[in-house]
Amino acid sequence: MAVTIHDTLDVKRDIKHYDFGMPFWEATRSKKLVIQYCKATKKYQHFPRPVSIFTGRRRDIEWREVSGKGTVYSFTIAHRGPPAFHGKEPYAVASVTLDVGVNLIAGVVNCATEDLKIGMKMKPYWHPLENGEHLLFWQPDKDAA
Amino acid sequence: MSLRDNAIVAYAETKVMKKSDRDVWVLAGEILESLLDKTGFDKAEIDGLVMSGLTGTGGASMFWAQSTCDMLGLEVGFCEQVHTGGCSAVGAVARAAAAIDAGMCEVALCLYADTHVREHNGRNDRNYRRDWTDPYGLLGPPGAFGLLQRAYDAKYGVDLQALGKLAVTQRNHAIMNENACEELRVPITIEDYINSRMIADPIRLLDCVMLADGAAGLIVTSRKRAKQKGLKKQIIPIGYAERTNFLGGDNLVDVTRSGHEIAGTRALNTAGLDIKDVRSFHPYDDFLIALVIQFEAFGFCKPGQGMAFVRDTDMSYKGTLPMNTGGGQISAGQAACSSHNLIEAVRQLMGEAGERQVKDTTNALVTGIGWINYGRNWGSSAAMALVPGE
Numbered sequence: 001m002a003v004t005i006h007d008t009l010d011v012k013r014d015i016k017h018y019d020f021g022m023p024f025w026e027a028t029r030s031k032k033l034v035i036q037y038c039k040a041t042k043k044y045q046h047f048p049r050p051v052s053i054f055t056g057r058r059r060d061i062e063w064r065e066v067s068g069k070g071t072v073y074s075f076t077i078a079h080r081g082p083p084a085f086h087g088k089e090p091y092a093v094a095s096v097t098l099d100v101g102v103n104l105i106a107g108v109v110n111c112a113t114e115d116l117k118i119g120m121k122m123k124p125y126w127h128p129l130e131n132g133e134h135l136l137f138w139q140p141d142k143d144a145a
Numbered sequence: 146m147s148l149r150d151n152a153i154v155a156y157a158e159t160k161v162m163k164k165s166d167r168d169v170w171v172l173a174g175e176i177l178e179s180l181l182d183k184t185g186f187d188k189a190e191i192d193g194l195v196m197s198g199l200t201g202t203g204g205a206s207m208f209w210a211q212s213t214c215d216m217l218g219l220e221v222g223f224c225e226q227v228h229t230g231g232c233s234a235v236g237a238v239a240r241a242a243a244a245i246d247a248g249m250c251e252v253a254l255c256l257y258a259d260t261h262v263r264e265h266n267g268r269n270d271r272n273y274r275r276d277w278t279d280p281y282g283l284l285g286p287p288g289a290f291g292l293l294q295r296a297y298d299a300k301y302g303v304d305l306q307a308l309g310k311l312a313v314t315q316r317n318h319a320i321m322n323e324n325a326c327e328e329l330r331v332p333i334t335i336e337d338y339i340n341s342r343m344i345a346d347p348i349r350l351l352d353c354v355m356l357a358d359g360a361a362g363l364i365v366t367s368r369k370r371a372k373q374k375g376l377k378k379q380i381i382p383i384g385y386a387e388r389t390n391f392l393g394g395d396n397l398v399d400v401t402r403s404g405h406e407i408a409g410t411r412a413l414n415t416a417g418l419d420i421k422d423v424r425s426f427h428p429y430d431d432f433l434i435a436l437v438i439q440f441e442a443f444g445f446c447k448p449g450q451g452m453a454f455v456r457d458t459d460m461s462y463k464g465t466l467p468m469n470t471g472g473g474q475i476s477a478g479q480a481a482c483s484s485h486n487l488i489e490a491v492r493q494l495m496g497e498a499g500e501r502q503v504k505d506t507t508n509a510l511v512t513g514i515g516w517i518n519y520g521r522n523w524g525s526s527a528a529m530a531l532v533p534g535e
Contacts, residue, residue, distance in 0.1 A: 008281070008282055011282065013280050015275065015276060015279075015280050016275050016276070017276055018276065021276060043396055044396060045396045046396070047273050047276065047277045047519055053393065053394050053395075053396070054394055054396075073296060073520075074292040074293070074295045074296040074299070074400070075291075075292065075295060076283070076288055076291025076292050076295060076345045076346060076347070076348070077291070077343070077345070077346035078282055078283070078284055078288060078291075078345050078346075079342065079343040079344055079345065079346060080284060080287075080344050080345070081282040081284055082279070082282055082284055084282070085282035088282070090343075090346070091282065093278075093281050093282070093283045093288060093292075095292050095296075095520050097397065101396060101397055102396050102397065103397060103520040105277065105278055105281065105283065105292075105519070105520055106281055107281040107282070118295065118296075118299045135280055137281075
């Protein structure tokens, strides 16, 4: 696998949000990762939903800041992207299991192809968007034990 | 269970085309005409229409099934569109049978017409995608199955020779199927599979379905009405189950597991069949790894043993477990609202499969897979057991 993976940071993005997910995006303005937490079951969920997926109740949801540290559950290397990503291939997208027990899918930066492996430690890389929000990418967490 | 008081009494399909040379309504009309000719039903006797919601052409219309009635001149007491993605083909048969049981109609047309290559109007981003995966360029189903297959590989190991064997087996079937997409009716080898270019590593080109255009349809009616009509060939849905959003109330889900664990068990239990009794298998194939996961989820083998099961089993039309004898979608083309494998099972049980006819037509098991959810495997899983009746 002698391909070098690229990053996709300079792809133009216009991301539409749902109102019930806005706390996530607002927190990214200060490079904070917040995840929905169900008070009734004491479990986290991602992506954001209008209700707790554990109880079905809206009132059980609150948002909690988390470290963003996690390990790679799986990843794929796109050799053919959607039109906005043409010319950036190959690039990697990883599903990372956060230490609070949810998977979060994001692009990968600052990582050599040969280093990208299931089980490797990752931490957030915050990429600024034009509207002041940041888009989370994954980068290797070299300080992790 | 009462679905089995009903039967599929006729099937029809167009040839799968890389891109249709005619409108989707023309294809729908050809299917209707063929089914009327085959059954002897008058158009006025068709009082139910069940369509698949898995349609690129119809995907922008809020009134697709109704406007289809209008286009085809059908007046019905039951008008339905099924929204379980690639499970909608078998789902339509189940809903037609349930509606007949409930007295809402007596003769239902299950119609699967789509020209998503010629005219794609559908959208699939009013969900998690626009916030959570599209910004990263994760390419729809191949991207999701890339994540899935690598996770499977880490847990159990992927054998490319086994996946290649599946590709070759299905391709050989497509070559024998004159209705398969002509561009796909060329022989391939296991090496061709392994050397095909990466799309979403580890997903290769020959792991994937190719979108294509075409139409198919079935007539479902009560066995009583079929008998009155003198229709001798009856294919009976003796067991059906579906599962949408499997483990949807969990936050971390092992992607090597699917709702087929539940749908498969329930469908087989209702049918009174053990998995070892299944005589031909027609699993939904959008990616080859989905076949392996289904062998495991249905209990043909234990979890993690799917690759070995493929290596050890002859799945050709003359083998011990004939599988996707029309070529599957991967080698026939993903057309006609993904109804291809269902239509093939019906054709086999009616004994009309020509040179690829399976010997044992005691029963067949057809499955569905529908939609891709976030970081899981797939959104809907379905299974339908069919047996020939009189």
